[in-house]
Amino acid sequence: MEEQTNDKKLTLVGRKFHALGLFLLRRPVGQEVALFIRAFMSLFNKSRSFKTDSRNIILQTFFTGVEIFPILFVVATLFGTVVIIEVITMMGKMGFGDVVGGLMVVVIIRELGPILTAFLIAGRSGSSLTTYIGGMVINSEVDALATMGVDPVRYLVMPGLIGGAIATFIMNIVFSTSAICAGFVMTKTAIAITGNAFNIQLTWDYLSTEILNAMSFTDFIFIIVKPIVFGCIITTNACYQAMNIPRDIRQVPKATGRSVIKSFFYIVCADVFLSLFYFIDYFNEISKII
Amino acid sequence: MYNEALRLEDIHLSYRGLVGTSISKPRPLGFFESGIQPGEQELISGANLVVQKGETICIGGGSGQGKSALLRLISGLARPNAGKMYIFGEYIPPERLTALNIAKRQVGLVFQNGALISNLRVRDNIALPLRYHKVGTAVEIEDKVRMAMDLMRVRDYADFFPHMLSVGMQKRVAIARSWAMSPQLLLMDEPTAGLDNYNRRNLLPLIDNMRTLFKTTIIIVTHDLMVAKELNCKITFLTHKQLTELRYFDEWLHSDTAISKELFRDLRTSG
Numbered sequence: 380m381e382e383q384t385n386d387k388k389l390t391l392v393g394r395k396f397h398a399l400g401l402f403l404l405r406r407p408v409g410q411e412v413a414l415f416i417r418a419f420m421s422l423f424n425k426s427r428s429f430k431t432d433s434r435n436i437i438l439q440t441f442f443t444g445v446e447i448f449p450i451l452f453v454v455a456t457l458f459g460t461v462v463i464i465e466v467i468t469m470m471g472k473m474g475f476g477d478v479v480g481g482l483m484v485v486v487i488i489r490e491l492g493p494i495l496t497a498f499l500i501a502g503r504s505g506s507s508l509t510t511y512i513g514g515m516v517i518n519s520e521v522d523a524l525a526t527m528g529v530d531p532v533r534y535l536v537m538p539g540l541i542g543g544a545i546a547t548f549i550m551n552i553v554f555s556t557s558a559i560c561a562g563f564v565m566t567k568t569a570i571a572i573t574g575n576a577f578n579i580q581l582t583w584d585y586l587s588t589e590i591l592n593a594m595s596f597t598d599f600i601f602i603i604v605k606p607i608v609f610g611c612i613i614t615t616n617a618c619y620q621a622m623n624i625p626r627d628i629r630q631v632p633k634a635t636g637r638s639v640i641k642s643f644f645y646i647v648c649a650d651v652f653l654s655l656f657y658f659i660d661y662f663n664e665i666s667k668i669i
Numbered sequence: 670m671y672n673e674a675l676r677l678e679d680i681h682l683s684y685r686g687l688v689g690t691s692i693s694k695p696r697p698l699g700f701f702e703s704g705i706q707p708g709e710q711e712l713i714s715g716a717n718l719v720v721q722k723g724e725t726i727c728i729g730g731g732s733g734q735g736k737s738a739l740l741r742l743i744s745g746l747a748r749p750n751a752g753k754m755y756i757f758g759e760y761i762p763p764e765r766l767t768a769l770n771i772a773k774r775q776v777g778l779v780f781q782n783g784a785l786i787s788n789l790r791v792r793d794n795i796a797l798p799l800r801y802h803k804v805g806t807a808v809e810i811e812d813k814v815r816m817a818m819d820l821m822r823v824r825d826y827a828d829f830f831p832h833m834l835s836v837g838m839q840k841r842v843a844i845a846r847s848w849a850m851s852p853q854l855l856l857m858d859e860p861t862a863g864l865d866n867y868n869r870r871n872l873l874p875l876i877d878n879m880r881t882l883f884k885t886t887i888i889i890v891t892h893d894l895m896v897a898k899e900l901n902c903k904i905t906f907l908t909h910k911q912l913t914e915l916r917y918f919d920e921w922l923h924s925d926t927a928i929s930k931e932l933f934r935d936l937r938t939s940g
Binding site: 426428431515518519520522523524525526527528529530534 | 773
């Protein structure tokens with residue numbers, strides 16, 4: 380009924396635009412983007428208060444970041460060790476000793492570091508955010524917030540979103556640093572234990588100069604951009620899945636699973652999308668490479 | 670019209686409007702997709718209600734008739750498929766029918782289970798909406814919270830978490846939280862359900878205080894008809910998906926309608 384009257388008011392272009400808008404908003408991805416925009420914009424609405432907001436965001440950052448640190452450190456160290464050993468032995472054997480730094484940058488800093496960090500955070504903090512908000516939805520606490528005029532998107536989603544993005548950014552730097560530094564120490568220890576297993580002179584000077592030389596300006600930009608994008612994806616997705624739970628307690632574990640799996644999926648998609656930036660560079664110089 | 674707190678005209682509500690929270694959904698979706706679809710089962714069809722300012726009314730009816738759904742509808746948590754709603758004489762268009770927009774018009778809702786935020790203490794639970802809306806300075810908010818706690822006699826439990834309180838206490842804290850926002854229209858969902866006789870007897874004077882001291886319009890959904898008698902307010906029943914007219918308890922008791930025969934049978938025989 381309403382749709383018909385609205386249709387009559389619009390021109391043909393307007394109708395198409397309206398249909399496109401509704402088509403996008405009916406998809407989960409469109410709704411998540413809308414939720415993200417609303418959560419981000421709610422940071423600036425008139426009920427803002429620097430003290431409360433910053434406290435909530437810092438609490439969320441601590442929850443997302445600091446509590447995951449031990450497991451993240453261990454994963455990063457082991458991962459870094461494996462990568463350093465593999466790269467150095469394989470490249471050394473094949474005579475590509477000069478690309479060690481480049482490979483380390485590509486594997487640890489550019490690609491797998493941010494993704495593994497995001498996976499760890501999605502598995503721990505994303506799922507706990509979904510359960511937490513989902514439980515509130517089941518107990519109709521979210522409804523109670525709304526009837527008191529407290530915007531749930533602002534009160535629950537916004538601190539998670541900002542805190543999650545900040546924590547993912549910090550944790551990504553921690554991951555890359557500990558993968559390289561602690562990985563180097565572990566590699567040296569492995570060499571010391573096994574005696575003459577690696578017939579190379581691996582020093583910290585060599586490794587750090589190689590890596591720093593291989594880093595380009597875009598790498599520094601992407602160290603900042605990638606984890607923030609991933610953090611936003613994880614928290615928005617987690618909150619979206621939780622907010623959509625019908626009032627049925629059995630839907631909470633389902634939503635949690637969906638939150639983690641979909642976060643993984645969106646993260647990989649976003650990673651490919653962001654990596655297109657590098658690919659375009661490569662494609663321009665493809666004649667030189669081959 | 671100016672003396673009315675709430676007016677519902679020909680409200681229709683289907684089961685679809687009740688599922689889940691609509692908070693994560695963008696507003697245009699619900700707006701463009703409302704309207705009755707053919708063959709859809711309706712919970713409420715064609716309900717009319719007028720409540721004057723300062724009046725207290727009870728909504729009765731058997732369970733499963735959609736009493737709580739009606740309160741959710743008034744507070745904006747459920748979206749009607751058709752019909753018009755006026756709050757304090759102001760028409761609310763369908764795209765504005767969200768809980769946040771209705772809460773701006775000083776409408777409060779007390780949930781059946783209290784719905785206190787479980788990680789906040791009683792004190793912070795009551796102060797949460799005040800702090801969010803920046804109602805006053807920190808001292809003023811503290812005073813208001815203390816007053817609300819005194820009114821509902823939960824002052825001794827100010828530093829307790831909701832899970833440490835009994836159900837009746839939680840309900841009283843929930844009422845205090847709603848009252849602290851000084852609502853003009855307060856909706857209560859089963860305030861006496863699950864309470865023993867002692868707590869129930871204590872709660873009713875509190876509700877009575879609120880309406881005489883602060884001139885709050887109160888709508889109570891209850892299956893306990895004695896509440897209406899003790900508060901001396903009009904009752905309407907939700908039967909056959911519609912609301913009946915408003916009448917006092919005694920009028921219902923002695924009338925000859927099918928509802929009073931069905932619902933007042935026990936009360937008639939006992940006395």
